[in-house]
Amino acid sequence: MPPRLTAQDFDQELLILFDAYVHGNLDRRGFLDKAQRFAKAGVTAAGLLASLSPNFAAGQQVKPDDGRLQTGHVTIPSPQGNGQVRGYLARPASAGTRKLPAILVIHENRGLNPHIEDITRRLALDGFMAFAPDALTPLGGYPGDEDKARENFAKLDQAKTREDFLAAAAWLDARADSTGKLGAVGFCYGGGIVHWLATRLANLDAGVPFYGNSPAPEEAAKVKAPLLVHLAGTDERINAAWPAYEAALKAAGAKYTMLQYPGTQHGFNNDTTPRYDAAAAKMAWERTVAFFRSNLGVA
Template structure:
């Protein structure tokens, strides 16, 4: 199959994928519109393969990394007695209690990329918990398309409560020192913002390209925020001016970074929306922010 490069692809293809990934169009319509860009040597199968996530070749920290202990844990959902499962990662050689970080997935469940981010976080000296909001439905199904379909069937408010319960689980874990922050991506960015709204004692929040809270909710935030936005992400960025106004008016500690000429999802190294320079810089900032607020 033809090997495509990012520079071969029209920006409209990335915008189209964003609409599909965020349930604005169904798969049939996505394929129909995508086929319009299959011209000349660029075939539709090549486009589909290029735009889809590649988990097999993209893992940064493997599950069997000898420096880490990774396990699947369970805790009760506050809604209906359901059980939420998640990946808990911690350094093997730690001799003291560590600050914690909740790692929140996108709108498709706990896929290999987010599990990897959890392990990357743990390597930086945090105890990391990456819950799976799809647990009550059997968990991430191994396929992002099906994962999105499953997650659409869950109520967002209930999922928020499940992640808040994850915060409480981690805060009270025997290896945690009680300081807990959150980082989340896309849907997880919204969850991160809303956890900052709902949890006054949250140590810090780092939403990546996350939808902003309503004005009346944003005013309740106590946690310091590090907000990571993609320069080309018009959909999410449209909510920033009103959010910024509330943050400033209420003297809420925050810093926002807009990474120029990159797409929504730029941190996700499994898709062509990934931008290595921006992803690396944003992650350096994230870890420095966590070190300041959880270890400083």
Template sequence: MSSDDKPELTTAPSQAIPQEAFDWYDEYAHGIIDRREFMMRLAGLVALGFTLSTLTGALMPNYALAEQVSFNDPTIQASYVKFPSPEGYGEGRGYLVLPSALLIPGQKAGDPKTLDPTKKAPVVLVVHENRGLNPYIEDVARRLAAKGYIAFAPDALYSLGGYPGNDDAGRAMQASLDRAKIEQDFIAAARFLKSHPQSNGKLGAVGFCFGGYIVNMLAAIIPDELAAGVPFYGTPAVTELRSRVKGPLMLQFAALDQRINDTWAEYEAQLKANKADYAAYLYPNVNHGFHNDSTARYDEPTAELAWARTLDFFGKHLLV
């Protein structure tokens, strides 16, 4: 992979859980194997001294671990808002988080009328994985707002009632939806966000797994509207659209994520042919999902480095 500079990483600490367990979870989470097959494979590790509860407890998300910025942090204002999506499911809903600095001085958060129309901020779309708007993604939106961005995290599952509270059900719900309509919902959400009254007109997007794909898709569908995109371990848009991508993009990959990494060489060749503005980072010794701090796949030093790069990238392209 190409990059403007090589990642300066130390080797990730060895995992007590065998690597194949992480690989099986990735297959399960992305519908390659079903839950029964996943659990049968995990059962095979019991002879090595693991218990199923230990394995599933480490691999399945614990969202209590994922809160870095509280929902009632005084520096942000969070609410759920709806947006029109005529080419998608008709109407969408997402988690909108604004910096409290956009409020009229002396006013309390919670009422849109308390926003100061003279104050502007860049906007960032935050796109979830293949299971709906879970607490980890909401926290990512809050992290961005705490840094001064207007962040919006739509829920692809809104037409079915929204994220159900657990990833297994959310994954099944998202798989039941029309992929083309979901994509249209996110295109509509991006445009809705860019037109926010407090937007400075600069639109960024960050997404994880399925969300990484959505960022790549947006870079192809609305290349003149997306000022900066950061896909974390996401696949590219369909082949016929890739010639439209011009960036800027910052692509983040996990070295142990062969399923996603196998798509990169062809995509990079197209980006080079496009003379696109991009940088790509391959982080050693980490798994798909290394940024998600709710599971054992999380790697703190790598996640912090990748996030620092993300913030620097957005600062460069959205704050000008």
């Protein structure tokens, strides 16, 4: 088996192009046209895109049928949002009906794909009850194709989608098998939603945004939950807005810790793509779990 590709195997400008493509600022044809100049030694622009795109099997850490877990898909009401939202729930099997601290898991801009379900299972193995709602529910859910998922994501009514996340948080927190302690973790788009939830939820006990967009600085005064903010080292699109928001958090007396990981790319925790940084991801995950245990308690 050939060695796994990393960000160091790609030109930084190509990584920036890929980031623009992933986030809808560049369509597939635009990426391929611009990436063509990086194609060499028999590797086409389409080959570069394939190399940079997710490989869910390579990133899977916890199998869906892992006997240590109780997992399943559930659909919950969202009357202020899209009517209902489907999601993936995971608990440690050893907990039985015992109450557990709960964590809302918020995906990137492609819906509830296999990677986010795997993240949800990881949190359950760490002793939490974790629930990952799928923002693409009103469009049929995650379609099994990343390009189609990105296209569908752009069609969402974001105001209703945010209400879906609020409904998911309320449903999770109110479950009889929850301790009443609620956390949220999100990645990229989901990181931005965690920041937003921290300005909206009085009952949020801990938030962990991974490289997510910051709210407007004037929103910082509404943040009551402690935050653990993970940022990549090379991620100008996200990092440019952070200093102003950080200053506002400080002025508001909010509890937060920002950790930046030198040499890493946006998406460094996502172990399905070459932007994954194993050392940084391990460190960030260990810090995340410790932060949740400190603020939510353990079963």
